[in-house]
Amino acid sequence: MPRKQGSPVAACLNLFKSNALGRLFTVNPRHGVLYLRLLLVNVTGPLSFQDIRKVNGQQYPTYKDACLALGLLEDDNQWECMLAEAALNCTAIQIRLLFAIVLTTCFPARAQILWENHKDSMTDDILHQHRIRCHDLTITFSDEMYNEALIAIEDLCIVIANLPLSNFGMNSPNRTASDLMNTEMNRELQYSTVEMAAIVARNVPLMNEEQRTIYDRIMLAVSAGQGGFFFFDAPGGTGKTFVISLILAEIRSNNGIALAVASSGIAATLLDGGRTAHSVFKLPLNIQNNPDAVCNIKKQSSMATVLKRCKLIIWDECTMAHKHSLEALNRTLKDIKNSDKLFGGTLLVLSGDFRQTLPVIPRSTYADEINACLKSSPLWRNVEKLQLKINMRVQMLQDPSAETFSKQLLDIGDGKVAIDETGYVKLPTDFCTIADSQDTLIEQIFPDVHTQYINHEWLAERAILAAKNVDVDNLNLKIQMLLPGNLVSYKSIDTVCDDSEAVNFPTEFLNSLDLPGMPPHNLQLKVGSPIILLRNLNPPRLCNGTRLVIQKLMKNVIEARILNGKFRGENILIPRIPIIPTDVPIQFKRLQFPIRLAFAMTINKSQGQTMSVCGLDLRTPCFSHGQLYVACSRVGKPSSLFVLAKDGLTKNIVHAIALRD
Known part of the structure; x- marks a missing residue:
């Protein structure tokens, strides 16, 4: 035929x-x-x-x-191979964390057998400590040592998933019930009061008058103990993180509990003890579709005890949060504390800048974005506004161009830059350097990357931003090819959640789906490439948005070093984990390393990060409120900003209603 x-x-x-x-x-x-x-x-x-x-x-x-x-099928033996591989290359602390991540995200069917087969490699450091303490190198593994390792693993499981080892089909370690219940409390009380007091004594005198006024107002509310609801409005460079850190330190210096959360993983890593709001408050994943949502925190849980005793909650980068998240927290705190007061009488400080991006709503309209904004919540009428205006970054640089740059940024954020008849704005000539091609932009941001990539500080302080994932992916693959070394491919195992649908959605179709917030089917990596984490694995160390650099590529596990935040320089192990997207009509599971390359990243993903050098690929213009402002404000002076946009023209989307008080 x-x-x-x-x-x-x-x-x-x-x-x-x-x-x-x-x-x-x-x-x-x-x-x-x-x-x-x-x-x-x-x-x-x-x-x-x-x-x-x-x-x-x-x-x-x-x-x-x-x-x-070939790794085309899921099999419990993959966890055996992964742990055996890790035992040859990594420390016991790293392997315990790896095992805890596998337990809490992959739910292996033979968890107890995995422990029995690999408990020596997970207890090796404890054995070493006992030998040194007793001055006896003949000491061997004992049940007490294994129990100590199991307690450490259980603590990690509680931090990651709020579940003890018994929930994963494993024998519980010997420990008191109160010890198990107090894991969350111990985490929040682990800070040295002496160190915290020293931070306060050293830095409070450095505040300017504006910062000190806000600091005193919030501390007065903490002392009163009557709760309160504040919005801390602070554009980039005004010292918001500095003030927040001192407020947290002051409370912790008196052995009080202060929770630090952020809407993005990157912002969370900048705060001492910071974690994402979703991981701390156990917010539902589909919060935008659930106006009556509550946090998944049981009234008798250790997290509920922390919330009862908490003197302050600070929520940074709050403008990215959906109003349903704030309302869910309000309902939960009222229930836990048996109080009708706003947030159950807990003092809540939101911080951020409404010039930045609003909540991301898939396939949304302008009206959807505004409706999801915190200012659209009925709770917002109760807020007390605090504001920082003095740009400390400009004063410290003592650079006239930085001062001009700061004013131009605010004009972009406020929507004051003139728009031409085509709907585009022209970037001022003294605002940035215009690149004439993608190759030029890459060379400006990553000069001599084939030799410089081994300098992790150099790598951590730069990135190229773009509005859409497809542009980010193309940039990442192109820059990675400039690095020396072999390319290693990791292919995911994709399966539909409902076996009866398997005939309708063949494997190669699932493989072809490249969705935002998920790793690709064919993940191609080189040693030395920067990557970004796509899931919370062990907050605050490993949050969604944490940037790392690849140290070692093994068959079943990847070793990487944290690039940013308090834990930068630490080496960790990343396993494959199952990831199920929530915003697609097909329910399928992808077993893959939860990472993407991070030479380039989306503008939304970069929010909260400060860079020394930043490139913007605006061939595809910004399409939602605040994106251009967020992208440009990653740096503090015009000589650090490089933009690829024809004739310096691009779109600046600003919803004026989101900026109104």
Whole structure:
């Protein structure tokens, strides 16, 4: 039968050619031929049905065994291989954290067996400490040492998922019930009162008058103990983080509890003890669709005890939060504290800048964004506004161009820059350096990257920002190719959550889905590449938005070093974890490392981060409120900002209603 699709073949009537030899039909996952189909999709150029079962020179007896060897199927044995691999290369502390992450995110079926097989590598440092303490190198592993390691793992599981080891099919360590219940409390009371007092004594005198007024107002509310609701309005460079850090230190110096949360992972890493609001308050993932939501915090839990005793909650970068999040927190605190007062009588300080981006609502309109904004919540009428206006970054630089730059930034954020008849604004000539091509922009931000990439401080202080994920992905792959070394590919295992839908959504279709907030199916990496974490694995160390640099690429685990925040310089292990998207009609699961490359990142993902050098790829203009302001305000002077935009023209979306008091 002649082809009906493709391009015509010369001199052959009704004959068409294409690059497809045939079609692979979908099969039911219960059918044994599924494994052959997976191999045909993923193996390049097999010579025979026998040859297709050969992996790295080893012949496998069945198609399923070959699929397992290629990592095309989920199997509990992958956790065995991962822990064995980690034991050869990493420390016991790293392996315990890795095991805790696997328990809390992957729920392995044989968790107790995994522990029994690898408990020595997870207890090695404890054995070493005992030998040094007793001056006896002949001491061997004991049940007490294993129990100590299990307690450390359980503490991590409670921090990550608020669940003890017994919830993961493991034997509970020997510890008191009160010790288990007090994990959250111990975390918030771990700060040295002496160190906190020293921070306060050293830095409070450095405040300007504006900062001191706000500091005193909030501390007065803390002392009164009657609660309160404040919004701390502070553009970039005015010292917001400085003031917040001192307020936290003052409360902690008196052994009080002060919670620091942020709407973005990057912002959370800048605060001592900071975590994302979603991880601390256990907010529902689909909060935008749930106007009556409450936080997933049980009234008798250790987190509830912390909230009862908490003197202050500071929520940074609050402008990114959906109003339903604030309302859910209000309901939860009222319930936990048995109080009808606003937020149950807890003092809440929101901080941020409404010139920045508003909550991200998929496929939203202007009205949807405004309706989701905190200012649209009925709670907002109770807020007391505090404001910083003096740009301390400008004063410290003592650079006239930085002062002009600061004023130009505010004009962009306030929507005061003139818009032409096409809806574009022209960036001032003294505001930034205009790049004439993508290659030029890359060279300006990452000069000599093939040699400089080993300098992690250099790498941490720069990035290219773009409005859309597709532009970010293209930039990342292009810059990574400039690094020396071999490219390592990690392919995800994608499966539908409902087996009955497997015939409708074949594996290669799921593989083709590249969704925001999820790792790609084919993750290509090099040692030395910066990456960004896409999930909260161990807050505050490992938050959604934490930037890291790859140290080692192993088959089943990746070792990376934290680039930013309080924990920069620490090496951690990242496993594959299952990720289920919440905003697509197809319910499917992707088992992949929860990371993406981070030479470039989206503007929204960069919010809260300060850089020394920043590039903007604005060939695709900004499309939502505050994006241009956020992108440009990552740096403090015009010589640090490089923009790729034809003739310096771009869009500046500002919703004036979001800026009104």
